[in-house]
Amino acid sequence: xxTLAIQRQGGGALAILLSETRMEFLRLLRAPAFSVPxxxxxxxxxxxxxxxxxxxxxxxxxxxxxxxxxxxxxVMAPGLFGLGVTLAIERDRGLLQLKRALPLPPSAYLGAxxxxxxxxxxxxxxxxxxxxxxxxxxxxALTQWLTLFALAVVGALPFCGxxxxxxxxxxxxxxxxLINLIYxxxxxxxxxxxxxxxxxxxxxxxxxxxxxxxxSQLAQAAVGGTSASGVATHxxxxxxxxxxxxxxxxxxxxxxx
Amino acid sequence: xxxxxxxxxxxxxxxxxxKRFGATTALTGIDLRIEPGRITALLGPNGAGKxxxxxxxxxxxxPDSGRAELFGESPLRIEVRQRLGLMLQSAALPETLxxxxxxxxTSKYYPQPLALAECAATAAVTDLLPRFYGRLSGxxxxxxxxxxxxxxxxxxxxxxxxxxxxxxxxxxxxxxxxRSLAAAGCAVLLSTHHLEEAEALADHVAVIMQGRVVASGTxxxxxxxxxxxxxxxxxxxxxxxxxxWEDVRAxxxxxxxxxxxxxxxxxxxxRLLIADPHLxxxxxxxAGLAEALAAITQEAA
Numbered sequence: 001x002x003t004l005a006i007q008r009q010g011g012g013a014l015a016i017l018l019s020e021t022r023m024e025f026l027r028l029l030r031a032p033a034f035s036v037p038x039x040x041x042x043x044x045x046x047x048x049x050x051x052x053x054x055x056x057x058x059x060x061x062x063x064x065x066x067x068x069x070x071x072x073x074x075v076m077a078p079g080l081f082g083l084g085v086t087l088a089i090e091r092d093r094g095l096l097q098l099k100r101a102l103p104l105p106p107s108a109y110l111g112a113x114x115x116x117x118x119x120x121x122x123x124x125x126x127x128x129x130x131x132x133x134x135x136x137x138x139x140x141a142l143t144q145w146l147t148l149f150a151l152a153v154v155g156a157l158p159f160c161g162x163x164x165x166x167x168x169x170x171x172x173x174x175x176x177x178l179i180n181l182i183y184x185x186x187x188x189x190x191x192x193x194x195x196x197x198x199x200x201x202x203x204x205x206x207x208x209x210x211x212x213x214x215x216s217q218l219a220q221a222a223v224g225g226t227s228a229s230g231v232a233t234h235x236x237x238x239x240x241x242x243x244x245x246x247x248x249x250x251x252x253x254x255x256x257x
Numbered sequence: 258x259x260x261x262x263x264x265x266x267x268x269x270x271x272x273x274x275x276k277r278f279g280a281t282t283a284l285t286g287i288d289l290r291i292e293p294g295r296i297t298a299l300l301g302p303n304g305a306g307k308x309x310x311x312x313x314x315x316x317x318x319x320p321d322s323g324r325a326e327l328f329g330e331s332p333l334r335i336e337v338r339q340r341l342g343l344m345l346q347s348a349a350l351p352e353t354l355x356x357x358x359x360x361x362x363t364s365k366y367y368p369q370p371l372a373l374a375e376c377a378a379t380a381a382v383t384d385l386l387p388r389f390y391g392r393l394s395g396x397x398x399x400x401x402x403x404x405x406x407x408x409x410x411x412x413x414x415x416x417x418x419x420x421x422x423x424x425x426x427x428x429x430x431x432x433x434x435x436r437s438l439a440a441a442g443c444a445v446l447l448s449t450h451h452l453e454e455a456e457a458l459a460d461h462v463a464v465i466m467q468g469r470v471v472a473s474g475t476x477x478x479x480x481x482x483x484x485x486x487x488x489x490x491x492x493x494x495x496x497x498x499x500x501x502w503e504d505v506r507a508x509x510x511x512x513x514x515x516x517x518x519x520x521x522x523x524x525x526x527x528r529l530l531i532a533d534p535h536l537x538x539x540x541x542x543x544a545g546l547a548e549a550l551a552a553i554t555q556e557a558a
Contacts (some may be wrong), residue, residue, distance in 0.1 A: 016365050023354060023362045030353035030389075094347035101315035101345070103338040103366045103409075 013105060020104070020112035024086075025119050034081060035120075042074030042124055043131060051135050066167070067132045068148065068219035069192050071125055072212055075152045075186070080119035080179050081158030083113050087167025088175030091256060101138065110164075110253075117163075118156045125152035125213075139222060140225065147222040151215070158211040158238055161245030168252035192216050211241045264365035266329030267292050268340075268413040268444030269314045270474065273323035276309050276468075281310040284470040286323060296435065297444040298459035298476075300452070300550060306468040307448050311415060327413065339367055342403045342411030345513050346418040356382055358403050359390060360408055367409030395422040403431055413444045418452060432458050437487025441520070452546045456480075462546070464553050472553045486527045487542040488517040488525055492533045502528060512539075527543065 027050055029032045050066040088135035090096040099109055129145065132138035140148070163179070187193045189203055196204045209214045214234040217227035227234055270289040290298050290316075299307050312324040316332030323506040327337045336383050350359055360377065364370035366540040377383045380403045385393060389403060394479050399422055406414060416435070420428040437460060449455055455462060456476060463473040472479055485506055496510040504521035519525045522541050529536055 011370070012365075019362055019365045023351070023358060026358070027351045027353040063428065093349035093351060095351070096344055097312075097317055098343070098345050098348035101317055101338065101341075101343055104343070105335060138490075219536045 003174065013108065015083040016105065016112050017115075018109045020108050021115040021119075024112045024116040028082060028086070028116065028120070034085070037128070038077045038081060038120055039124055041077070041126055043069055045073065046070035046128055047132060047135070051131070058138070063222040064137060064140065065220060065225055066192045067128065067138045068223045068225070069137055069216055071128050071148060072155070072192050073151055073187055074124035074128055074158045075155050075215065076183060078124070079156045080163040080183055081176070082117040082120060083163030084161050084179050085175045086113065087164060087236055087253075089173050091167070093170035096256065100224050110250075113164075114157065118153050119251045121155050121156035122149070125149055128194075139225075144223055147239040148219060151222055152216055153216070154175075155238070157214045158215070158242040158245060161242050161249055162211070164203050165245055165249035168249055168256060186210050186212055190216060192197055208237065211238060211245075213242070214238045224233050265293075266326065267448060269415075270314060270326045270329075271310060271320075271323065272326070274310075274311060274313055274320040274325055275322045276318060277308075277321050281392070284313070284320070287465070289463055289470060289471050289473075291444050291446045292441060292461075293412065293444045294442045295461055296439045296447055296459045297463060298455035299446065299448045299463055299465060300455055300546075301465035302554065305465045307465055308417075308471075309468075310465065311417065311446070311448060312479075314340075315415065318365075321463070326398060339409065340412040341415065342406040342409050342413070342416040344417060344419055346421065348372040349503050350390050350398070350402065350405070352389065353364075354390055356385070356388055356390060356393075356404075357386040359401065360404055364403050364408045369405065373408075376404055376408045378408060379434050381427070396424060396427055399423055400427060400431070403434070406436070407438065411443060412439075413446070414438060415446045417448045418450065420451070428454075430452040433503075443541070452550065456546045462472055464550060466554055471556075476546065479553075480546050482543065485518050485520050485548070486522040486543050486547075487540075488515075488519060488522055489540040489542070489545060490515055490529065490536050490537070491538045492529060492536045494529060494533045494536075498532075499529075 040218050046067065050063070050070055054063065054066065087096070090099070100106070104222055112159070125148070129149070162182070166175060166178055189199065190207050190210035191199070214237045217229070217234045218231060221227040221231050267290040271287050271289040272285045273287050273288060274284055275282065287306065289310060299310065301307055309318065314318055314327065314332060316325070316338065319325070325332055328340060330337045331337065353534065357373070361374055364373065364376070373380070374383070377386055380400050382404045383398050385397055385401060390398065393401065393411050399420065403419060406416065408486040414435070419435070420431055423431065435445055437466050447455065447459060459476055461474065462479045463470050464479065467470070476537060491513045494515065496508045496515060499515065499517060500508045501507055504524060505517060505519050507518040517525060526539070526541065
């Protein structure tokens with residue numbers, strides 16, 4: 001009996017985190033307004049722009065580059081929408097208050113949302129890989145596949161930070177609108193959806209202010225291309241941006257009513 | 258206060274709690290005790306400070322001065338909140354989760370939760386377990402919220418408008434469960450607009466007005482506030498005459514019927530019967546909680 005009690009105490013926090021994560025994942029998977037765009041849009045866009053409409057003379061490196069960039073595009077949405085919209089709606093509908101009053105550790109509440117976003121990101125990345133291998137004519141070494149996958153999972157975090165921040169700034173239905181206003185322009189301005197060369201010079205120079213620019217550079221490096229400023233610089237930039245976003249978001253979160 | 262009361266802290270207490278929001282003071286030094294085994298109803302008009310009081314007790318807000326305590330400790334501690342179950346009127350649970358999933362998820366927050374089947378049976382949601390929360394009717398959702406509130410074997414149950422939207426059968430079932438939990442020693446804090454509910458369910462009442470408790474005690478103590486009673490009868494005696502009688506507070510005539518409010522019903526009835534031997538349909542009514550509340554809030558305002 002003592003053993004049982006100790007197990008309960010010891011396993012408590014982890015068990016809560018896992019169960020919260022599972023429920024957070026399930027409830028969003030079952031919500032078409034979230035799961036359909038988050039999972040299918042990157043796939044559709046990749047099929048359209050990376051497979052169907054790609055120039056015939058495009059070399060294998062270009063195909064890899066496009067694939068890596070659509071992976072980055074797919075990695076952004078789970079954190080932005082999964083944290084931003086859910087937090088904004090939970091604030092609006094009183095669920096955040098209930099969860100805070102219940103004996104649920106705040107770390108489990110937030111941790112579950114991060115793990116949920118990383119799970120969706122992993123799924124999107126894997127589905128994109130299936131498309132890339134079957135119809136995308138992308139050939140990578142095993143380590144390259146694995147590096148890109150790891151990047152997709154961990155790379156969801158800065159966008160979780162941004163999503164969380166947005167969720168603390170606006171309530172309810174304003175969140176999806178605001179996130180779309182950030183998500184799509186950011187994807188264009190960082191060279192994720194169109195090459196940086198296609199942008200006006202001033203905008204192209206400003207690309208490093210966007211977290212997805214650095215993730216995109218890392219993804220290029222992962223699939224055998226070269227990054228603009230070296231892998232270490234981009235990793236540090238992402239860690240820095242994520243820290244600032246989470247720092248501000250968590251401070252605001254702690255003071256939410 | 259006896260030794261026992263000193264040793265065992267109340268399940269929940271506000272001690273001289275003050276809470277300001279900008280320039281407005283929501284709570285002006287409120288004192289409130291929620292005792293084990295007792296159902297305490299928090300009454301008062303909108304904006305009186307009921308929600309703020311509950312938010313302080315749940316640790317959602319912190320008092321500017323004074324204290325909020327659960328079981329003698331800070332409500333911010335998770336170990337303390339593990340002894341708490343709650344149902345917030347405003348909280349919408351995730352629509353795409355099944356009732357079974359909601360209950361098992363919430364149970365995990367508690368060290369010794371009820372078995373799922375027992376919890377579901379107590380809240381009468383057994384048949385709803387496989388259903389999605391978002392597909393349930395308003396009344397069914399309230400029952401699920403109640404199940405979520407009791408799944409952790411709480412020692413303190415905080416219920417905010419627990420039976421809004423429930424039909425009579427479901428409401429009676431919830432009342433029955435709340436009563437048996439209280440009988441088993443659970444402290445219950447009930448916030449409601451339904452005076453009928455407070456009267457039917459609560460042992461104790463605390464009336465909040467303008468950020469403080471203006472009256473508290475057992476339901477009959479609070480109801481006896483002003484101890485006026487109401488006499489109704491069909492009589493030819495005129496309202497003008499009765500109004501001059503001693504101890505009469507108010508008289509109103511509605512067609513043949515006279516409606517008299519008094520603090521001395523026996524004397525008035527005697528005079529009425531003497532004045533009008535043909536008096537009919539005599540009724541003497543105890544003032545309800547509603548009348549007492551109206552009197553209390555009028556005095557406090």
